[in-house]
């Protein structure tokens with residue numbers, strides 16, 4: 001397949017959507033971003049990467065980091081995590097508090113904020129430095145040593161992080177955090193602040209399309225664990241829009257409020273699309289449209 005031609009066709013098809021939606025205003029450092037950006041990259045399982053638009057421009061990965069955190073914990077700790085976090089869609093916004101009390105401090109899944117905080121807590125216990133472990137992993141898998149934290153975004157989120165702090169304290173009250181709340185929050189904000197391009201993210205997520213094999217050919221995860229991460233991305237990766245995302249796109253996907261979405265075509269490729277205008281559920285308007293157009297053009301959904 002001529003990937004470049006397909007991506008150009010996708011970019012043309014979604015041009016009217018670019019600039020629609022809103023930036024993530026609750027994180028002031030992200031609120032000022034220009035809504036006109038759009039990029040898309042495709043990393044083939046053979047390691048080659050193709051892109052269109054702003055595909056080499058770094059943006060804030062935000063919740064896309066949650067997929068990598070889950071992978072790192074499953075790689076190091078097997079299935080133990082699932083006693084502390086579920087794997088059902090929440091049907092509630094990514095930062096919602098309501099379910100946590102009904103469900104005794106056990107988050108519905110690892111991709112809502114509460115669940116990601118538990119994953120970060122576990123990675124911190126396993127490694128002693130959760131966010132640097134993730135950064136090192138992302139640099140290695142993307143092949144880009146320039147990938148970095150954005151301290152301005154991390155501190156902006158921390159300064160306005162009352163809701164995440166509430167989630168973390170609430171879970172601590174149920175004994176579902178092993179590290180101090182502030183430590184977990186600091187590492188969580190740092191991992192969310194990592195700046196990467198569509199190119200970097202498509203490459204870094206390749207292990208999900210390669211059934212658990214890292215870019216150097218070593219095994220990061222057993223194939224069954226890669227399958228499970230993809231399954232949780234499909235059912236929970238876009239929060240309370242996961243049903244609609246599966247309906248329109250038909251691929252495992254993980255979005256972030258920086259406007260990026262990482263999607264996986266198992267056995268073939270990973271895709272990353274970025275455009276900062278978000279819909280009401282925090283997913284990129286043009287990003288979802290682009291993935292919808294991609295699977296319509298190629299017939300490469302998992303269904």
Ligand code: GLN
Nearest residue numbers: 062063094113192256257
């Ligand atoms: N850092 C963001 C938060 O915790 C991530 C949310 C997201 O990307 N959906 O609110």
